[in-house]
Amino acid sequence: MARHPHSISRRDRRRFHKKHFEKLKELQEEAENFDFKDHPNLSKFSDLPLTEEMKKGLQESGFIDITDIQREAIPICLKGQDILGAAKTGSGKTLAFLVPILERLTYDKWDEMDGVGALIISPTRELAVQTYEVLLKIGKYCSLSAGLVIGGKDYKFERERIGRINILVGTPGRILQHMDESASLKLDNLQMLVFDEADRILDMGFKKTIDSILSELPPERQTMLFSATQTKSVKDLARLSLVNPKYISTSADNESLTPESLDQYYVSTELYEKVDLLWSFIKSHLKSKILVFFSSSKQVHFTYESFRKLRPGIQLLKLHGRQKEKARLETTMAFTHASHCCLFATDVVARGLDFPAVDWVIQVDCPEDAATYVHRVGRSARFGRSGKSMLMLLPSEEEPYLQRLSTKRIEVKKLKVKGSKKKSIRSQLQSLCFESPELKYLGQKAFVSYCKSIFVQKDKDVFDLTKLPLQKFAASLGLPGTPNVKFLKRAQKGKVLSESELLKMKKKKNASRKLRLLATADENGDIKDDKKSRTKYDKMFERKNQSVLSEHYLQMTEDTAGKKDGNDDDEFLTVRRKMSEVDDEELPMLEYNATSKRAIKRATSKKLSAKLKGKGSKMVFDDSGNAHPVYELQNMKDVEKEGPVDQLKEKFLKEERNKLETADVEDKNVAKERRAEKKRRRKEIERMAKEAEEDDEVHTYVVLGNENEDNQASSAEESQSGVEDDVPDLDRDLAIGAKEEEELEEKQRKRSAEDEESEEEEKEEAEPPSKRARIPNEDEEEDDVIEMEKPEGITDLEALSEKLINE
Numbered sequence: 001m002a003r004h005p006h007s008i009s010r011r012d013r014r015r016f017h018k019k020h021f022e023k024l025k026e027l028q029e030e031a032e033n034f035d036f037k038d039h040p041n042l043s044k045f046s047d048l049p050l051t052e053e054m055k056k057g058l059q060e061s062g063f064i065d066i067t068d069i070q071r072e073a074i075p076i077c078l079k080g081q082d083i084l085g086a087a088k089t090g091s092g093k094t095l096a097f098l099v100p101i102l103e104r105l106t107y108d109k110w111d112e113m114d115g116v117g118a119l120i121i122s123p124t125r126e127l128a129v130q131t132y133e134v135l136l137k138i139g140k141y142c143s144l145s146a147g148l149v150i151g152g153k154d155y156k157f158e159r160e161r162i163g164r165i166n167i168l169v170g171t172p173g174r175i176l177q178h179m180d181e182s183a184s185l186k187l188d189n190l191q192m193l194v195f196d197e198a199d200r201i202l203d204m205g206f207k208k209t210i211d212s213i214l215s216e217l218p219p220e221r222q223t224m225l226f227s228a229t230q231t232k233s234v235k236d237l238a239r240l241s242l243v244n245p246k247y248i249s250t251s252a253d254n255e256s257l258t259p260e261s262l263d264q265y266y267v268s269t270e271l272y273e274k275v276d277l278l279w280s281f282i283k284s285h286l287k288s289k290i291l292v293f294f295s296s297s298k299q300v301h302f303t304y305e306s307f308r309k310l311r312p313g314i315q316l317l318k319l320h321g322r323q324k325e326k327a328r329l330e331t332t333m334a335f336t337h338a339s340h341c342c343l344f345a346t347d348v349v350a351r352g353l354d355f356p357a358v359d360w361v362i363q364v365d366c367p368e369d370a371a372t373y374v375h376r377v378g379r380s381a382r383f384g385r386s387g388k389s390m391l392m393l394l395p396s397e398e399e400p401y402l403q404r405l406s407t408k409r410i411e412v413k414k415l416k417v418k419g420s421k422k423k424s425i426r427s428q429l430q431s432l433c434f435e436s437p438e439l440k441y442l443g444q445k446a447f448v449s450y451c452k453s454i455f456v457q458k459d460k461d462v463f464d465l466t467k468l469p470l471q472k473f474a475a476s477l478g479l480p481g482t483p484n485v486k487f488l489k490r491a492q493k494g495k496v497l498s499e500s501e502l503l504k505m506k507k508k509k510n511a512s513r514k515l516r517l518l519a520t521a522d523e524n525g526d527i528k529d530d531k532k533s534r535t536k537y538d539k540m541f542e543r544k545n546q547s548v549l550s551e552h553y554l555q556m557t558e559d560t561a562g563k564k565d566g567n568d569d570d571e572f573l574t575v576r577r578k579m580s581e582v583d584d585e586e587l588p589m590l591e592y593n594a595t596s597k598r599a600i601k602r603a604t605s606k607k608l609s610a611k612l613k614g615k616g617s618k619m620v621f622d623d624s625g626n627a628h629p630v631y632e633l634q635n636m637k638d639v640e641k642e643g644p645v646d647q648l649k650e651k652f653l654k655e656e657r658n659k660l661e662t663a664d665v666e667d668k669n670v671a672k673e674r675r676a677e678k679k680r681r682r683k684e685i686e687r688m689a690k691e692a693e694e695d696d697e698v699h700t701y702v703v704l705g706n707e708n709e710d711n712q713a714s715s716a717e718e719s720q721s722g723v724e725d726d727v728p729d730l731d732r733d734l735a736i737g738a739k740e741e742e743e744l745e746e747k748q749r750k751r752s753a754e755d756e757e758s759e760e761e762e763k764e765e766a767e768p769p770s771k772r773a774r775i776p777n778e779d780e781e782e783d784d785v786i787e788m789e790k791p792e793g794i795t796d797l798e799a800l801s802e803k804l805i806n807e
């Protein structure tokens with residue numbers, strides 16, 4: 001029987017496998033004995049003992065030449081040693097750990113039955129996505145699967161697939177959640193653990209989560225730490241139980257941590273001139289790609305909204321941790337692909353993100369330490385490209401902060417801003433805040449947030465709230481007065497926050513609103529304190545600064561007070577019936593034959609018409625709401641006709657008893673239903689809260705390259721038999737099997753339908769059904785800046801969950 005040209009015999013397959021494994025073994029041995037010092041001319045990836053699949057993946061991704069950190073780190077990582085890798089921003093650390101991960105798992109013939117072989121932990125969702133994308137690109141031809149866990153949008157889908165992942169990339173919170181809840185996640189075989197931006201992950205904010213993750217990982221594993229500002233803290237290293245870690249640093253001890261191709265400047269400016277300075281800078285750099293850092297999301301929000309209204313002539317974007325997942329990823333994409341654009345951001349993009357060709361990094365607020373400075377400016381001048389940075393320093397910050405930088409060998413040149421280039425936008429901001437209470441409110445929030453960011457700093461030589469000209473600063477934002485800063489008195493007394501207070505604040509800031517609410521809920525999901533009954537509307541009415549109300553609120557009050565009455569101010573808080581809501585046809589017809597003014601007056605006068613109508617009869621209402629005449633006494637003779645009185649009495653009592661019994665059963669059913677409903681709501685709230693927890697994460701799952709060795713065997717056979725080398729590509733390999741593909745598609749269809757639905761819901765929540773206030777980008781915000789638009793209280797959450805349940 002003629003054999004199909006593509007089919008191969010079992011013997012051939014075995015022979016191929018044997019050959020393939022022997023080759024892998026040889027490569028592994030070669031890698032274990034490889035020392036880059038013995039290869040002074042090593043300049044390309046192809047000079048390393050890497051598998052063909054790896055070399056092909058790297059080449060197709062455009063990675064030909066090897067960078068210093070890659071040359072030094074890859075051979076050591078391939079040997080399975082623990083490593084602390086430090087190299088400047090943009091020098092290629094990502095490949096330094098991804099290449100050895102793929103190679104080592106390939107040597108070990110890792111497959112889906114082995115569980116997770118490598119875990120990569122990133123501090124932010126954006127960085128995790130970026131790392132995952134590079135992994136997919138270079139691992140295109142490797143027989144491994146990879147997964148990304150950065151959010152809870154499709155947690156169920158994620159949980160179903162996670163058992164088959166070999167390389168897992170994610171953020172700490174989500175990884176821990178899967179460790180706790182996904183039974184199929186196998187980590188007991190873990191070979192490699194990577195902390196990207198290690199110093200950030202190991203700092204206070206992630207401490208508990210990381211400790212919990214570590215406690216469940218096998219101790220005999222390879223641990224790799226990478227960052228431009230590497231941790232050398234003995235405490236940190238002990239926590240990770242590193243074994244004789246190799247410290248690899250590509251810069252000399254006396255060398256700066258910032259790239260040589262970066263021109264670094266600073267300007268000395270008063271706090272109240274910063275907004276004008278930023279505006280003037282943007283206006284004179286309309287053909288640049290600019291990344292602007294602020295210390296809080298509220299400042300980002302205010303600056304974005306106000307500058308947008310002033311139309312600077314360049315695309316503006318904003319990115320901060322309080323935006324929703326989707327908005328964050330969209331902004332990241334938009335900024336990545338833009339050539340002229342200005343992104344206002346917080347430190348959520350300070351680390352690791354590889355935006356191509358950023359011309360300028362502007363730091364409006366002084367970063368908390370030199371490490372943060374290094375990472376922020378490192379978003380420009382990446383991989384040898386040129387770039388510039390500008391730091392705004394207050395006169396009080398100038399000397400001490402420059403000193404902090406110089407201890408890290410960071411030199412920044414002073415820039416003088418030309419007077420002719422300076423433009424003040426104060427009066428525009430003032431009129432914008434006057435016209436838009438919403439913007440004024442954002443401005444107040446931004447003001448307080450900035451003050452708070454200074455107050456919480458430990459380094460009081462640099463950051464001193466009491467030295468700041470707050471009144472002038474408020475005026476520079478267009479605010480009519482200086483907002484009240486609660487902690488100012490504390491600062492004036494020279495009090496600083498203790499470590500535990502700082503930790504508490506960080507935790508509170510990181511925890512989602514839903515989780516915070518849930519923390520006060522009882523076992524029924526009810527909030528214990530009196531906030532329980534306060535909805536977003538209640539909160540709006542309770543605001544102390546009632547003069548700063550949102551458009552939405554104003555519209556609401558307009559609606560209730562009757563819109564154009566001519567004396568809006570007087571009517572501002574008067575709740576009146578909204579006449580437009582009453583249908584004219586529902587109004588009772590006034591019956592009168594009005595020909596004269598007197599007749600009309602008589603007909604419309606309440607008193608007179610009551611007189612004319614005559615008296616009505618008095619009625620009483622029973623428990624069921626039925627009206628009866630006041631007295632219903634029957635004539636005794638009529639009663640006797642119906643039968644003996646005793647029997648009638650008995651009959652009446654029986655009927656009433658029956659009624660009571662029926663009512664009792666109904667009541668019990670209602671109570672039962674309510675309990676069940678409450679339970680359902682609680683479960684729904686818990687689920688939603690969990691999804692929102694720490695890193696609101698999405699998941700992606702994909703198989704890298706060849707699904708199994710049989711594929712390799714057949715592709716080898718095909719190439720031997722002269723058939724075009726049909727190397728499996730990523731798309732094809734996603735097709736794990738026809739059935740699975742169908743399942744996957746079905747899931748994806750469902751997911752996108754759900755996403756659309758939830759988007760609709762968010763819209764509905766954000767906008768009241770009657771009149772929709774136009775509040776800028778409210779659908780992105782979880783922030784209480786626009787609190788009236790979000791599900792904030794348990795009441796709102798319950799309403800939302802009820803909606804979800806009903807649908």
Ligand SMILES: Nc1ncnc2c1ncn2[C@@H]1O[C@H](COP(=O)(O)OP(=O)(O)OP(=O)(O)O)[C@@H](O)[C@H]1O
Nearest residue numbers: 063065066067089090091092093094228352354383
């Ligand atoms: N060998 C290489 N050849 C060509 N380009 C490379 C190479 N290695 C890295 N790159 C590119 O250099 C850029 C920076 O790489 P990467 O993001 O890994 O830097 P990093 O050191 O991790 O920076 P950071 O400290 O900011 O996280 C990326 O655009 C990447 O594609």
